[in-house]
Amino acid sequence: MAKKIAKTNAARMLDKEEILYELLYYTVEDGKVDGVSVASKIGYPPELVYKTLVASGASKQTYVFVIPVAQELDLKKAAKSAGEKKIDMIPVKDILSLTGYVRGGCSPVGMKKPFPTFISAEAEKLSELIVSAGKIGMQIKLAPTELVSVTKGHFAELTASIQ
Numbered sequence: 001m002a003k004k005i006a007k008t009n010a011a012r013m014l015d016k017e018e019i020l021y022e023l024l025y026y027t028v029e030d031g032k033v034d035g036v037s038v039a040s041k042i043g044y045p046p047e048l049v050y051k052t053l054v055a056s057g058a059s060k061q062t063y064v065f066v067i068p069v070a071q072e073l074d075l076k077k078a079a080k081s082a083g084e085k086k087i088d089m090i091p092v093k094d095i096l097s098l099t100g101y102v103r104g105g106c107s108p109v110g111m112k113k114p115f116p117t118f119i120s121a122e123a124e125k126l127s128e129l130i131v132s133a134g135k136i137g138m139q140i141k142l143a144p145t146e147l148v149s150v151t152k153g154h155f156a157e158l159t160a161s162i163q
Contacts, residue, residue, distance in 0.1 A: 008134035009100065009110030014142070017150050021142040023133060033104035033136050035069025042130070042139055046070040049130045049139070050123065052106045054095055054115075057084035062098060064117040066108050066131060066147070071120070071159040081118050081156035100134075107134035108151050117153035119144065124155045 007015070014021050026041035039049040046069050053065045053073050063082050065073055079087040092103050100112040108117055108131055123129050123144040131147065133140045147153065 008107065008138060010107040010132075010134040010140060011110075013110040014140070014146075014150060019142060019146045019150055021140050021146070024130065024139040024141055026137055026139070028137050038139065039069055039130075044130055047122075048126065048128065050120070052108045052132055054090040054099060054106065055087045056090055057082055058086045059084060062090070062115045063087065064108050064111070064115045064151070064153075065120075065158055066117065066123070066153070067120040067158050068122065073158055074160045077157050077159070078118070081154070081158060082116060101132070102136065105132055105134060105136040105138075107132040107140070108147065108153070109140070110134055114152065117151040118156040118158060119148060119151075119153050120158045121155045122159075123147075 024042045026038060035049055035051045036046050039046040049069045050066045051069045055063050065078055067073055075087050095103050095106060099106055101107060126144050128141055129144050130139050130141045
């Protein structure tokens with residue numbers, strides 16, 4: 001008999017909001033949970049798979065940034081989008097207590113409390129994207145507009161320009 005996999009906070013929140021999504025699963029025996037490896041494991045191009053980064057502004061406000069897994073957050077652009085002078089990444093040791101999620105399984109949906117959320121502008125052109133479901137080994141595929149809706153987020157320029 002197949003073991004039923006429990007839903008995460010992110011999946012429960014999407015259900016509550018009646019948002020269509022698909023759960024995708026991958027194995028972690030090799031220990032690789034970086035975004036590019038996860039994209040390969042679930043069989044999607046890295047351009048469709050997004051990572052969730054948690055940062056803090058000079059005001060001490062916490063922010064969530066959702067960007068493609070193969071790109072890096074441009075801290076100056078992130079600060080500008082959040083209306084802050086400066087943005088710093090949250091130390092890994094603080095992610096669980098702040099969000100309720102572990103590094104590598106941090107979803108922008110269903111955190112302990114809602115934080116201002118910014119989604120990389122290139123996602124606006126996609127029909128679907130993939131983010132963590134809130135647990136290592138699980139991803140959620142949904143429309144970017146639905147992600148904006150459920151997180152009360154905004155599209156913003158967040159990554160360095162790719163030449």
